Amino acid sequence: MSLQNTRILFVKRPFGLFEPSETFKIVKVPVPSQNDLSDGQILVKNYYLSLDPAMRGIMNNVRSYTPPLAINELMRGYTVGGWQEYAVSDGNGVEKLFPPPKSSLCDYLGLFGITGLTAYFGLLDGKLKAGETVVVSGAAGATGSVVGQIAKIKGARVIGIAGSPDKCAWIVDELGFDVALNYRDPDFPKKLAQATPNYIDVYFDNVGGDILNLCLKRIARYARIVLCGAISQYNEENYKGPSNYITLIAQRGRMEGFIVYDYQDRFPEAISDLSKWLQQGKLKRRDFIVDGLENAPQALLKLFKGENTGKMLIKIANEYENVGKDYQLK
Amino acid sequence: MSLQNTRILFVKRPFGLFEPSETFKIVKVPVPSQNDLSDGQILVKNYYLSLDPAMRGIMNNVRSYTPPLAINELMRGYTVGGWQEYAVSDGNGVEKLFPPPKSSLCDYLGLFGITGLTAYFGLLDGKLKAGETVVVSGAAGATGSVVGQIAKIKGARVIGIAGSPDKCAWIVDELGFDVALNYRDPDFPKKLAQATPNYIDVYFDNVGGDILNLCLKRIARYARIVLCGAISQYNEENYKGPSNYITLIAQRGRMEGFIVYDYQDRFPEAISDLSKWLQQGKLKRRDFIVDGLENAPQALLKLFKGENTGKMLIKIANEYENVGKDYQLK
Numbered sequence: 307m308s309l310q311n312t313r314i315l316f317v318k319r320p321f322g323l324f325e326p327s328e329t330f331k332i333v334k335v336p337v338p339s340q341n342d343l344s345d346g347q348i349l350v351k352n353y354y355l356s357l358d359p360a361m362r363g364i365m366n367n368v369r370s371y372t373p374p375l376a377i378n379e380l381m382r383g384y385t386v387g388g389w390q391e392y393a394v395s396d397g398n399g400v401e402k403l404f405p406p407p408k409s410s411l412c413d414y415l416g417l418f419g420i421t422g423l424t425a426y427f428g429l430l431d432g433k434l435k436a437g438e439t440v441v442v443s444g445a446a447g448a449t450g451s452v453v454g455q456i457a458k459i460k461g462a463r464v465i466g467i468a469g470s471p472d473k474c475a476w477i478v479d480e481l482g483f484d485v486a487l488n489y490r491d492p493d494f495p496k497k498l499a500q501a502t503p504n505y506i507d508v509y510f511d512n513v514g515g516d517i518l519n520l521c522l523k524r525i526a527r528y529a530r531i532v533l534c535g536a537i538s539q540y541n542e543e544n545y546k547g548p549s550n551y552i553t554l555i556a557q558r559g560r561m562e563g564f565i566v567y568d569y570q571d572r573f574p575e576a577i578s579d580l581s582k583w584l585q586q587g588k589l590k591r592r593d594f595i596v597d598g599l600e601n602a603p604q605a606l607l608k609l610f611k612g613e614n615t616g617k618m619l620i621k622i623a624n625e626y627e628n629v630g631k632d633y634q635l636k
Numbered sequence: 637m638s639l640q641n642t643r644i645l646f647v648k649r650p651f652g653l654f655e656p657s658e659t660f661k662i663v664k665v666p667v668p669s670q671n672d673l674s675d676g677q678i679l680v681k682n683y684y685l686s687l688d689p690a691m692r693g694i695m696n697n698v699r700s701y702t703p704p705l706a707i708n709e710l711m712r713g714y715t716v717g718g719w720q721e722y723a724v725s726d727g728n729g730v731e732k733l734f735p736p737p738k739s740s741l742c743d744y745l746g747l748f749g750i751t752g753l754t755a756y757f758g759l760l761d762g763k764l765k766a767g768e769t770v771v772v773s774g775a776a777g778a779t780g781s782v783v784g785q786i787a788k789i790k791g792a793r794v795i796g797i798a799g800s801p802d803k804c805a806w807i808v809d810e811l812g813f814d815v816a817l818n819y820r821d822p823d824f825p826k827k828l829a830q831a832t833p834n835y836i837d838v839y840f841d842n843v844g845g846d847i848l849n850l851c852l853k854r855i856a857r858y859a860r861i862v863l864c865g866a867i868s869q870y871n872e873e874n875y876k877g878p879s880n881y882i883t884l885i886a887q888r889g890r891m892e893g894f895i896v897y898d899y900q901d902r903f904p905e906a907i908s909d910l911s912k913w914l915q916q917g918k919l920k921r922r923d924f925i926v927d928g929l930e931n932a933p934q935a936l937l938k939l940f941k942g943e944n945t946g947k948m949l950i951k952i953a954n955e956y957e958n959v960g961k962d963y964q965l966k
Contacts, residue, residue, distance in 0.1 A: 363886075370886040519877065533885050547849065547877025554893035555863050556693075556700040561891045563884035 309337040312599050314389035316375045320365055323541040323610075326603030329365070330381060337392045348400070350393045355599065355620040356384035356415035357606050359512075362540035371565050381602075384415050389602055391622055406581040411625055412593045416448050416617035417584065418577045420566055422591075424534060425452035425510075426576045427569040429460075432508045432530040436461030439504055441521055444512030444537060445486065446473035448591075448617035452580075453510045454483045455589050462508070465501050467517060469612045476615060481590055495520055508532065514539045515546050522550035522559075531561040541610055592616030639667040642929050644719035646705045650695055653871040653940075656933030659695070660711060667722045678730070680723045685929065685950040686714035686745035687936050688778075689842075692870035701895050711932075714745050719932055721952055736911040741955055742923045746778050746947035747914065748907045750896055752921075754864060755782035755840075756906040757899045759790075762838045762860045766791030769834055771851055774842030774867060775816065776803035778921075778947035782910075783840045784813045785919050792838070795831050797847060799942045806945060811920055825850055838862065844869040845876050852880035852889075861891040871940055922946030 317331040343349060364382060367374045375381070380388040387393025403414055416422055428449075434440065440457040444450040445466025454477060457464045466483040468474050474486035485501045487494060498520055505526035511518050514536025522531070531554075539545045554561060569576070583589035594614035596605040602620045609618050647661045673679060694712060697704045705711070710718040717723025733744055746752055758779075764770065770787040774780040775796025784807060787794045796813040798804050804816035815831045817824060828850055835856035841848050844866025852861070861884075869875045884891060899906070913919035924944035926935040932950045939948050 371888075514882070533881070535885070536882055539882070545879040545882055547879035547881060549875040549877035551863070551877060551881065551891070552844070552866055552869070552875055554891065555865070555895070556893070558701075558893050558895055558898060560893075561881070561884065563886070563888050563890075565885070565888055568888060 308339065309392075310334045311337045311390055311392040313391075314381045314599065314602055316365065316379050316381045317377060319367060319375075319377065320541075322543040324362070324365065324607070326607050330603040332600055332603075338394055343394065346396055348395050348397055350387065350395050350400070352385045352387075352391055352393065352622045353625050354385065354412055354415055354595075355389060355602060355622055356419060356421075357602065357609050357618045357620060358384070358420065359535050359537040359540060359609065361606060362610065371567070383602075384419060385622075389599065391599060406585065408585050409581060410593075412595070412617070412619055413584075413591070415619055416593060417452065417580055417589070417591050421448035421617060422452050422580055423569070423573060423576050424566045425449045425456060426580060427566055427572070428532045428534050428564055429453050429456050429508070429510060431564065432510070432532045434460050434462055434508055437463070438507035439463045439465070439502055439526070440508045440510065441465045441467065441498075441502065441506050441524075442510040442512070443467040443489075443517050443521075444535070445477050445483065446470075446615045447512060447537075449534060450510070450512050451477060451481060451591065451616060452589070455481050455583075457508075458482050458484075459583060459588055465498075467498075467513075473615055476592075489517055499524060505529070510534060511536070513537050514548075519546075519548040519550050522548050522553050522561075525553055525557050525559045527557050527559075529557055529559040531559065533561060533563040537610065594618045595621050597621050638669065639722075640664045641667045641720055641722045643721075644711045644929065644932055646695065646709050646711045647707060649697060649705075649707065650871075652873045654692070654695065654937070656937050660933040662930055662933075668724055673724065676726055678725050678727055680717065680725050680730070682715045682717075682721055682723065682952045683955050684715065684742055684745055684925075685719060685932060685952055686749060686751075687932065687939050687948045687950060688714070688750065689865050689867045689870060689939065691936060692940065701897070713932075714749060715952070719929065721929060736915065738915050739911060740923075742925070742947070742949055743914075743921070745949055746923060747782065747910055747919070747921050751778035751947060752782050752910055753899070753903060753906050754896045755779045755786060756910060757896055757902070758862045758864050758894055759783050759786050759838070759840060761894065762840070762862045764790050764792055764838055767793070768837035769793045769795070769832055769856070770838045770840065771795045771797065771828075771832065771836045771854075772840040772842070773797040773819075773847050773851075774865070775807050775813065776800075776945045777842060777867075779864060780840070780842050781807060781811060781921065781946060782919070785811050785913075787838075788812050788814075789913060789918055795828075797828075797843075803945055806922075819847055829854060835859070840864060841866070843867050844878075849876075849878040849880050852878050852883050852891075855883055855887050855889045857887050857889075859887055859889040861889065863891060863893040867940065924948045925951050927951050 315331045440462040442450045442453045446468040454464045454466050464483045465485040466477045477483040478486045506524050509521040510532045512535045515538035599622045645661045694705050770792040772780045772783045776798040784794045794813045795815040796807045807813040808816045836854050839851040840862045842865045845868035929952045
């Protein structure tokens with residue numbers, strides 16, 4: 307019997323919260339044999355799959371920075387070639403990795419991947435100055451946790467917003483945030499005001515919704531709001547608009563969206579900084595690993611429920627299993 | 637009998653739409669005589685009063701760029717010293733005016749005043765490039781009408797949004813906008829989409845609410861939204877938040893508030909440009925003049941109902957009445 311390739315297809319466009327078993331379909335097909343490959347093609351075995359909030363966005367049929375998923379398309383994701391165990395590649399975009407000291411393969415999907423790079427460029431292009439007050443939501447997530455630590459490295463006062471006491475403890479005790487606020491606390495609005503006596507210079511928004519709205523009310527003059535994501539809204543049938551956007555006028559604030567791909571030329575510079583800080587112990591990260599590709603649909607739902615701390619990954623196979631010392635991963 | 641000074645006080649903080657007769661109180665007090673003035677003080681006679689949307693904002697007791705009105709405070713407004721016929725001034729901020737050719741005293745409250753300067757700096761700091769698509773709301777108002785004309789001077793394609801067929805005709809036929817759209821037309825969303833086949837590069841927002849939200853949906857990549865005002869919302873008990881702000885992420889758009897006072901050092905440069913364009917016939921404006929200070933409260937309500945085309949002014953007295961050739965007006 308030939309080796310089987312588990313692949314996960316996107317089969318139904320959801321409206322509102324997606325139901326994993328309806329939205330996705332797990333199929334098994336034979337892995338292409340050596341003879342099936344054309345000249346220049348390589349067979350790639352995936353070890354890890356990154357799960358990201360933006361995966362909800364591509365399920366919608368709307369204009370965005372990347373085309374929406376078509377029905378029955380292989381579900382996309384960071385790795386080579388989407389939600390599947392094996393992929394055939396022509397080598398385009400495939401690069402050999404040399405993980406720096408103290409780093410792991412997983413870091414190429416987290417800290418050195420899209421989430422870490424998003425934190426780096428989103429925050430630093432927000433023109434952060436030492437002594438400023440930075441607030442970041444989704445602060446125990448893959449991006450938010452890195453945002454807060456870079457802000458500390460740059461000399462800012464950092465307030466992280468997260469959704470559980472454990473997450474709050476992690477970002478303060480282990481990552482060195484100045485303050486952590488649990489947005490599920492009924493006194494959260496009051497505590498946010500208390501924690502920002504000089505108002506907010508930079509708000510890095512990963513969540514949208516009520517938290518964005520409360521932070522807008524607290525912006526300082528010339529504040530920058532970095533719009534990175536809106537995970538609280540992606541599964542809502544109607545997005546909530548921030549009524550306090552009006553504060554942007556009186557405070558001359560700026561709310562700006564960004565997409566990390568615009569910074570592709572500068573990725574090496576960012577990875578060099580991030581890897582230096584990692585080695586110096588100034589930057590920590592945690593991976594939240596779920597075993598087995600077949601659990602990806604359910605795990606994606608957990609990501610939207612905020613059940614992860616740090617970067618959520620699917621472990622597809624053991625590292626280096628059935629391969630030599632050299633490996634390739636996008 | 638001594639000369640009487642009509643003054644209009646702010647006497648009750650409104651919630652939602654203000655009721656002119658409850659919000660304001662008209663009082664009459666004697667005009668100070670020559671003997672009442674201290675050394676260095678001057679008695680100012682007001683000819684015109686500017687009515688502006690921002691007047692609703694200062695009625696609310698919230699943090700903003702200028703302190704809120706106190707109860708029983710003289711209602712503020714552009715002229716010297718607020719909503720009254722006469723004011724005593726120590727000369728601070730009073731300047732002698734030399735209206736350039738083709739201009740009038742009223743232009744110092746309109747085209748060369750806060751509304752014209754707001755149009756100038758708001759649009760040009762939006763980094764407008766020739767060939768771009770500019771959309772402006774409140775397009776037949778004092779600011780919007782100037783925004784559209786400056787955008788045309790700079791080589792943009794200009795779409796104006798206004799609230800009546802007459803206003804739409806004025807901005808296209810007389811001011812030279814490329815397209816005018818009536819937002820009360822039930823097909824407005826469809827027509828906005830048709831009028832912006834290459835999407836919107838700069839949206840100059842004077843109104844907020846549904847129009848802001850529709851324009852957000854239509855932004856081009858790297859679009860700039862200039863937040864100038866939100867006249868549709870000032871009298872609402874709760875502001876409407878723009879749910880389509882999320883488009884800012886995918887399109888890397890920027891939404892930025894600004895206050896014209898930040899540009900005070902550059903006012904002379906702007907007035908020089910505006911006056912040059914006025915003389916060249918490239919810039920036109922219309923004043924909407926209501927007679928009599930006592931009609932100011934009711935006229936302010938008309939401003940919020942969109943009954944004016946062009947700059948709304950109160951004529952307090954005939955120009956040069958009871959004064960010599962030199963006059964002073966802030």
